[in-house]
Each structure stands twice: as structure tokens, then as C-alpha cells.
Amino acid sequence: xxxxxxxxxxxxxxxxxxxxxxxxxxxxxxxxxxxxxxxxxxxxxxxxxxxxxxxxxxxxxxxxxxxxxxxxxxxxxxxxxxxxxxxxxxxxxxxxxxxxxxxxxxxxxxxxxxxxxxxxxxxxxxxxxxxxxxxxxxxxxxxxxxxxxxxxxxxxxxxxxxxxxxxxxxxxxxxxxxxxxxxxxx
Numbered sequence: 413x414x415x416x417x418x419x420x421x422x423x424x425x426x427x428x429x430x431x432x433x434x435x436x437x438x439x440x441x442x443x444x445x446x447x448x449x450x451x452x453x454x455x456x457x458x459x460x461x462x463x464x465x466x467x468x469x470x471x472x473x474x475x476x477x478x479x480x481x482x483x484x485x486x487x488x489x490x491x492x493x494x495x496x497x498x499x500x501x502x503x504x505x506x507x508x509x510x511x512x513x514x515x516x517x518x519x520x521x522x523x524x525x526x527x528x529x530x531x532x533x534x535x536x537x538x539x540x541x542x543x544x545x546x547x548x549x550x551x552x553x554x555x556x557x558x559x560x561x562x563x564x565x566x567x568x569x570x571x572x573x574x575x576x577x578x579x580x581x582x583x584x585x586x587x588x589x590x591x592x593x594x595x596x597x598x
Contacts, residue, residue: 505590
């Protein structure tokens with residue numbers, strides 16, 4: 413950072429992807445710099461335009477800075493502009509950790525399949541692609557759930573059972589645990 417500090421003048425943009433560092437802490441590392449510092453976050457698959465990225469600008473960031481950085485990140489995948497470190501932490505926990513949380517859920521689904529005599533591993537990629545396509549078609553998770561969970565049907569029974577067992581609380585508890593861990597590490 414000392415070398416960067418010497419070279420980062422007012423014509424430069426520093427885009428930090430250090431997940432555990434806040435935008436303010438990066439500014440602190442670049443004490444003598446006049447560069448605009450933006451904080452970025454990406455998720456897995458972003459290089460293949462299959463991921464999501466986010467950026468947090470300073471309050472005084474010019475349109476030229478926000479436009480350049482947004483275009484750069486748009487080339488990698490979708491981009492969300494966040495207003496604060498709190499939003500960046502929430503993005504990191506809920507979006508950045510999504511592949512790991514989804515992998516855990518798939519492990520549980522795989523276990524349930526094995527308990528019923530079916531090996532689902534080879535089906536997951538197709539199931540995930542078709543679910544993504546359906547989600548794009550219906551526009552949001554709730555609409556998708558309503559479309560595929562026929563009243564009185566098997567899917568509705570599964571969804572209702574998971575709701576009764578408190579899956580929503582489990583997911584919220586997981587996200588909150590991630591936020592607590594992040595705040596301890598910061």
C-alpha cells in the first residue's frame with residue numbers, strides 16, 4: 413500500500429476488492445493519495461458473466477468515476493451500486509456467501525434423495541439451470557414458488573413442511589451469523 417500511496421494521484425481510481433476491509437480502512441492506507449477509492453465485491457463466476465458484483469463509492473465520487481467503474485464491472489456481470497459499508501457487508505454475506513449456502517442446501521437435498529433411493533448429484537446442474545430459467549421467467553422467487561407449487565400438490569407439501577420446520581429462521585440465523593463474523597474480523 414505504501415508503493416500505491418506514492419503513485420495514486422487524483423487522476424487514479426483505486427478499486428478495492430478486499431472483502432474484510434472497509435472503504436474507509438483502504439482510504440486510511442492511502443493517507444497521502446488523492447485517488448478516488450471505491451470498494452468492490454464480486455461472487456464466483458463473475459468473469460464468465462455468471463456472477464454478481466457490487467460497488468460502493470465515496471459520497472463525493474464524480475459521475476466520471478462512477479461511470480467508469482460501473483462500466484468496468486458491468487463487463488464482468490451484473491452490478492449493484494451500494495451506498496454504505498453496512499450495505500456492502502450485507503451484500504457480502506447474502507450474495508457473496510450464496511454459493512456456499514446453496515451447496516450446503518444441495519448436500520441436504522442429496523441426502524434426502526439417498527434416503528429415498530435416488531442419487532441426485534448428476535441432476536443438480538440441470539435442476540439449477542432450469543430453476544434459474546424459471547426464476548427469470550417469473551421475475552421473483554415468490555412468483556416462481558406459486559407457479560410450481562400446485563395447490564394440494566407434492567411441491568406445496570414440501571414447501572409447507574419446510575416452512576413449518578422454520579427454514580426461514582435457519583436462513584436468517586445463518587445470514588446473521590455471517591454478519592457477526594464479518595464484524596468481528598473487521
